[in-house]
Amino acid sequence: MTSIHQVLIGAGQTDAITNIARNLQKVLSKIGSSKIYAKNIAPGVRDVLPLYKYKNSGSKNEVIIFHSSDGDPDIHKFLNAYSKTLVTIFHNIAPSESFENIEPERAKRLQHGWQELKSIKSKISLSFADSPYNARCLEEIGYENIEILPVGIDANRLKKIDPCPAMSHRLNRETDGPLLLFVGQAVPHKQQETLIQMQYLLSHFKGIASSLVLVGPPTLPILNAAALEQARRLQVPNCLFLGQLKDSELATLYSRARIFVTASTHEGLCIPAIESMAFRTPVIARNCAALPETIGEAGILLPEEAGPEFFTEAVSELLENSSLYNQLSNKCEEVTQEYDIGRNEQKFLDALSKIL
Numbered sequence: 252m253t254s255i256h257q258v259l260i261g262a263g264q265t266d267a268i269t270n271i272a273r274n275l276q277k278v279l280s281k282i283g284s285s286k287i288y289a290k291n292i293a294p295g296v297r298d299v300l301p302l303y304k305y306k307n308s309g310s311k312n313e314v315i316i317f318h319s320s321d322g323d324p325d326i327h328k329f330l331n332a333y334s335k336t337l338v339t340i341f342h343n344i345a346p347s348e349s350f351e352n353i354e355p356e357r358a359k360r361l362q363h364g365w366q367e368l369k370s371i372k373s374k375i376s377l378s379f380a381d382s383p384y385n386a387r388c389l390e391e392i393g394y395e396n397i398e399i400l401p402v403g404i405d406a407n408r409l410k411k412i413d414p415c416p417a418m419s420h421r422l423n424r425e426t427d428g429p430l431l432l433f434v435g436q437a438v439p440h441k442q443q444e445t446l447i448q449m450q451y452l453l454s455h456f457k458g459i460a461s462s463l464v465l466v467g468p469p470t471l472p473i474l475n476a477a478a479l480e481q482a483r484r485l486q487v488p489n490c491l492f493l494g495q496l497k498d499s500e501l502a503t504l505y506s507r508a509r510i511f512v513t514a515s516t517h518e519g520l521c522i523p524a525i526e527s528m529a530f531r532t533p534v535i536a537r538n539c540a541a542l543p544e545t546i547g548e549a550g551i552l553l554p555e556e557a558g559p560e561f562f563t564e565a566v567s568e569l570l571e572n573s574s575l576y577n578q579l580s581n582k583c584e585e586v587t588q589e590y591d592i593g594r595n596e597q598k599f600l601d602a603l604s605k606i607l
Contacts, residue, residue, distance in 0.1 A: 253283030253312040253607060258330075260323045262289035262299040265498060267522045268318050268342055271403030273298065275316070278596045282607075283312070290326055302329060312607060314338060321345075322364025330371050336606055337371070340379045340402060341389055343519025343541075344368075349439035354471060368392065376606045379599070382520045384541035402599045404522060406529040406590035408498075414506060415499040422507055426462035427489050429509035429570055432532075433463070434501070434523035436470040443478045445514035448559035449566065451487045457567050462489035463512075464504060466496055505530045510569055512536075512562060516555070521545045529587045533579035535565045549582040 257276065262269045272287050279285035287299045302325070307313070313335045317326075320342040330337065347361035369392045378394050380386035381401040389397050422430070431450070435441045443465055450463040469475035475492070482490045496504070511527035511534045518524075518540045525545060527534060534550030536542045537557055546552065551569065553561045569576050 253314075255279045255283055255285050255314045255316065255603075256305070257285070257287045257316045257318065258302065258305075258326065259287065259289040259299070259318045260321045260326055261291040261293070262287065262296050263293040264295055265495065265501075268320055269296070269299065270408075271340075271342075272318060274403040274405060274592065275596070275599070278600065282600070290323055302326070305329075307335075311335075314603075314607070316340060318342060319344070319364070319368055322360040322362070322367055324363070324367075327363075327367040327371070330367075330374070333374075336376050337374050338377045338379070338603070338606070339368075339371075339375050340381065341368075341385050341519075342381060343385050343388060343517075345438065346440060346517050349517070353439060353473065365392065377602065379602075382541040383544050385519045388519075398602050400595055400598055400602070401520065401590055402595055403592070404520075404525065404590050404595070405592040406525050406587040407592075409502040409505055409526055410529055412498050412502045414503040415497070418496075418500040418503040419507075422464075422503070425489075425491060426464070428460035428462055430504075430507050431461050431463045431510050431512050431566060432466070432504055432508035432527065433512055434466045434504075434527075435513065435515065436467050437472075437475040437478065438470050439474065440515060440517040441467075442514040442516060443474070444481055445559050445562060446512055447478060447482050447485070447487055447490060449512070449514075449562040450490050451485045452559055452563040453566060454488050457563060459567060459570065460489070461509075461566070461570070462491065463487075464491045464493060464508075466493050466501065466504060468495040505532065508532050510535060510566060511550075512566065513542075514557075514562065515542070516540070518542050518545065524550075525587060525590055528583035531580045531583045533569060533576060533583065535562060535569070547582065547586040549579055549586040551579070 257272045288302045289299050290302050316338045344364045347358040350358040378397045386397045386399045453459040513536045524534045534546045538552040539555040551565045
């Protein structure tokens, strides 16, 4: 019997990589036994097994799919010891230099992630990258014959979920004007402070009564606290920090958002932007990493070093230029067709069949 299991470094309730693994598990279960294992599992996650419970099935047709996104010595030791077919899906690894002055241990772990990925290269039978940018990153460390495929990504997943009445009520009560949405972790390269300064400029210098909603886990509490303090000191109006949300709450936000904004300087793909475009919501982002490939013609790309002034002008232009807004909104549907989960999962199985 064929066994195809997935290994993650960490698994959460709603994080993107765990959701990708869940989607792939449904497909892999059609051709054999399939489980998800992880080194670190968040409380409440019941569909992922601890890595220490993994047992070699003894089957010749056994495959491990490793989702690469960080460094971890225990995962590296496990993969090095694994003697059967090994596949990797590369989601990219955050830039370590962003963490050096804030969380040095994490910076080292990220550096080790690249070293570990390079060291297991000879063991990998098949490599997937979920964006051309990620494929180029793999090529730079010597990987070849990389399949570029956004596997397990369902752009429309939140459109299938009923909105949350409580979140709708909260937005009615606490926001005003067009809603500007950011979804992502509180980590250095996301640069939430740029968006807070943008909201300040929109209010105080443009006279635009917009609302900025920031969603995502406070991965680094010190950064989350600094962002909150900045908003307080600047007295930024209509700036909401909602933390990590349930999918129904997130679906409500995407359906209400006028523009999705991100000041991130590093993305391997940017799934929140994809989910936003599924709601026909244009994106404003920096022209760096995988963002140009992800957004295509469905948004405005700013210079890589763009500050809050650039974001302010871009938001102002989109809100005032209905022709441009409609043009970008119409492009959203075209761009998100590239993330058709059924078609991409079949391509994934076709590629996998070559090594089974």
